[in-house]
Amino acid sequence: MAMISRSIFPSLAALFCICSQITSATFADESRTKRGAEIFAAQCAVCHGANGEGTSDNYPEPLFGDKPTIDLAEVISQTMPDGEPEKCQGEEAELVAEWMQSAFYSPEAQARLHPPRQKLSRLTVSQYRNAVADLVESFTWTAQPNNETGLKGRYYNSRSFRNDKKVFERVDPEISFSFGEGTPDSEKIPDAEQFSIRWEGSIVIDESGWYDFVLKTENGGKLYINDTDEPLIDAWVKSGYDTEYRGSRYLLAGRLYPVRLEWFTFKEKTASVGLWWKVPGGVDEPIPSRHLTTQSSPTALIVESPFPPDDRSDGYIRGTSVSREWDEATTFAAIEACDKITASLRSLAKISRGDDDSARTKKLQEFCHSFTYRAFRRPLSEQERQIYIDSHFQSDVSSDDAVRRCLLAVLKSPRFLYKDITGQQDLFTKASHLSFALVDSLPDRNLLEAAEKGWISSDKGLRDQAWRLVNTYRGRVRLHEFLRTWMNLDRLQDISKDPEAFPEFTPEVVADLRTSLELLLTDVVS
Numbered sequence: 001m002a003m004i005s006r007s008i009f010p011s012l013a014a015l016f017c018i019c020s021q022i023t024s025a026t027f028a029d030e031s032r033t034k035r036g037a038e039i040f041a042a043q044c045a046v047c048h049g050a051n052g053e054g055t056s057d058n059y060p061e062p063l064f065g066d067k068p069t070i071d072l073a074e075v076i077s078q079t080m081p082d083g084e085p086e087k088c089q090g091e092e093a094e095l096v097a098e099w100m101q102s103a104f105y106s107p108e109a110q111a112r113l114h115p116p117r118q119k120l121s122r123l124t125v126s127q128y129r130n131a132v133a134d135l136v137e138s139f140t141w142t143a144q145p146n147n148e149t150g151l152k153g154r155y156y157n158s159r160s161f162r163n164d165k166k167v168f169e170r171v172d173p174e175i176s177f178s179f180g181e182g183t184p185d186s187e188k189i190p191d192a193e194q195f196s197i198r199w200e201g202s203i204v205i206d207e208s209g210w211y212d213f214v215l216k217t218e219n220g221g222k223l224y225i226n227d228t229d230e231p232l233i234d235a236w237v238k239s240g241y242d243t244e245y246r247g248s249r250y251l252l253a254g255r256l257y258p259v260r261l262e263w264f265t266f267k268e269k270t271a272s273v274g275l276w277w278k279v280p281g282g283v284d285e286p287i288p289s290r291h292l293t294t295q296s297s298p299t300a301l302i303v304e305s306p307f308p309p310d311d312r313s314d315g316y317i318r319g320t321s322v323s324r325e326w327d328e329a330t331t332f333a334a335i336e337a338c339d340k341i342t343a344s345l346r347s348l349a350k351i352s353r354g355d356d357d358s359a360r361t362k363k364l365q366e367f368c369h370s371f372t373y374r375a376f377r378r379p380l381s382e383q384e385r386q387i388y389i390d391s392h393f394q395s396d397v398s399s400d401d402a403v404r405r406c407l408l409a410v411l412k413s414p415r416f417l418y419k420d421i422t423g424q425q426d427l428f429t430k431a432s433h434l435s436f437a438l439v440d441s442l443p444d445r446n447l448l449e450a451a452e453k454g455w456i457s458s459d460k461g462l463r464d465q466a467w468r469l470v471n472t473y474r475g476r477v478r479l480h481e482f483l484r485t486w487m488n489l490d491r492l493q494d495i496s497k498d499p500e501a502f503p504e505f506t507p508e509v510v511a512d513l514r515t516s517l518e519l520l521l522t523d524v525v526s
Contacts, residue, residue, distance in 0.1 A: 036099030039092050043081040051113075052104040058082070063100065064110050072105065073097035120418045122319040125307040126208060128330070129252055130441035131375070132337050132411070136301040138374055138445055139348045139367070143202065143256045143297035144473050149173060149289040151201040151259065155184055159194045159264040173289035175199060175261060175275035183271075192271070196264035199275075202256040202297040203287070206477055206518070207484075209280030215245045216274035221263035223275070225249050226299050228258060236262075250304045254439070254477035256297035283511045301340050305333040316485055319419075334411035338404055345403065361399045365389065368406045376415045377442055378428035379452070388413070427451040434462070438469040439478050479525050489517075 041050065049055050052063035067075070077093040078085055088096060103109060123131060150173040158165040167188045183189040184197070203225065205211075215223050215233045223233040225247070232247035251257060265271040277287050307329040310317045341348065349367035351360055368389045373380055380388070388409050392402040414421045419432060431451040435443040443451070447465055455461040469475045484490070497505045 032095055033099055033102065036095035036097075037103070039088065040096050040099060043088055044096065047082055052100065062104075064105050064107075066107060067105075069094070069097045069101050072100065120322075120414075121420060122322060122326075122418050123416075124310045124317050124319040124440075126252075126310075126317070127319065127436060127440055128307070128333065128417075129208075129303050130439075131416075132303050132333070133252060133255070133300050134441045134444065135371060135374055136341060136344075136348065137298065139370070140298045143295055145202075145204050145256060145293045146295040148294045150292050150294065151175065151199040151261070152294045153197055153199045155189065156196045156198075157189045157191060157194075159196050159266045161196060161198050161262065171294055172199065174286050174292070175273060176286045177273050179265075179271040181270055194264070194266045195271075196262070197273070198263075199259075199261040200296075201259060201292055201294045203251075203259045204291045204293055205251045205253055205255055205257065206291075206480060206522075207280060208251065208253040210248050210250050211280070212278035212284075213247050213249065214274075214276035214278070214284060215261070216243060216276060217263060217272060218243045219263065219265040219268055219271055219273065221261065221273065223247070224258070224260040226251070226257040226259075226302065228260070228299060250302055252300070252302060253481065254474035255300055256293065256295060256473075258297050258299060259292075282514070283507050285511070301337065303333045303337055305329060305336050307333070330412065330417060334408055337411060338407045341407060342400065342404055345400070357399075361393065364399050364403050365393055368392075368403060371407065372410050374442065374445070374448065375410050376413070377432045377448070378422070378424075378426075384415075427454065427456055430456060430462070431465075434466060435469065438466065439472070439474045440481075441474075476525050480521055483521050483525070489514075 047055060047058040048063055054060045054062045065072075073093045073096070076096050077089050080088050080093075080096070101109065104113060148171060150171045152169065153172045154161070154166055154169050156162070156165040157167050168185065177184070179192075181192060183192045183195055189195045213223060213225055213232060215221055215235060217235065220236045220238055221233070222231040222236050223245075224230075225232045226249060232249060233245045235242075235245045249257075261273075261275055263273045275287050276284050278284050308323060308325045310319060311321050312318070345351070345364075345367075349363045351363050355363065369380070369385065372384075372388050376384075389406055392405040392409075393399065395402065397405070410416055419436060420429065422429075428448075428451045431443045431447045434456075435441060435447055446468070447456075450456045450461065450465055456465055470479070499505075
């Protein structure tokens, strides 16, 4: 034991010396810091404030920056105190500089004095519109583009669309026909005096925005876009000599929208029909076959209420600014969405004509529960169910009014409008982050089920869901949108050339150049 004790003594002695040195250095540092604070208080605070915050009478700007201590000491020795810099020179200037660095001047000190405030991230305009559309779509069905481009046309040898008058069907890549004084097929439709065509399918949208649709014909026709009941363009009964009819729709990228064009000619001298469009920032052109598919699709609920633009100060769209204008926009958007949802409530809630009042109310409550669960991206607590659903159905209002109140409360709730309002870090939060990142919207039923059953708790489960979303049409379009933002393509719309110096650089050429780039991006993404 004696040998062991003697061997330890030198180590203990060394440790004691080290501790003594550290203690002495600490006391020395504290003494320098105290002295620097005293000098600043005596000579500098009257102009710059006790903590460099500035004073209204002398120097209102606060003192902070990234100068190293030696440079800061040099500035102090030359300028402080004001008018009498000789009073703070040499070591005193160094002491003041050291204290200022630790107290308020350095970025680290500023971060300590003014810690960043955690801000909630709201839905961006795109995320809001996608979320509302996906909420409604979750009660219907989802369509993906098939490999057959164009629209399915049914040709009739009459002005009406009776089945006994249908003579043939075919897929037309584009709707751009000039029959003149003839017919589409002289053998099957020999009479040029009257015949009709109905085209059906879906339109494929790769970029969100307002689309102008144009029906060109000297005959009669109706065009339905994302609405199976009310035509966007109704030129069935001609008046005057118009041959071009226009209508606009706001459409979200990554979706299919049902399209139907009904056209006929009856005793006109010539017959022609063309389906054109103008994409956001583009020019009038026939709708290309790559944007048409024979695949059928459900109508999508698209909120068209205007929103203030999102913040793009860092080059990408963020949902951080919350203004009165944004709050009002969400209110008008919620009202618009409720109007459209309640108009289709029977089909969305799966209500049949034979349901009595009790069965109907039960289905409406189940619809509201599913809607709220999907809107909030997580299961409801008993308190939330009572507030957002049960309280409305227990009040003295009709079941339809109860549904409307529930939908308005949900769509205006922070739990819908903000992505991380609960602060919980669980599988539902993980599912929400994944979905908003890959498809710019809330989780679909598949992903919510995966979170509920714990399938995404493992890396493999999470990767499986990620690959599923990336390989959908929505996922590919989302990647396409990222590339557009990355290349800052929106700014190209503000660039123009002198028409006198470049007379051949027309809007059509610009549109063709943009199309070639879009096709390249599509090829890369695919």
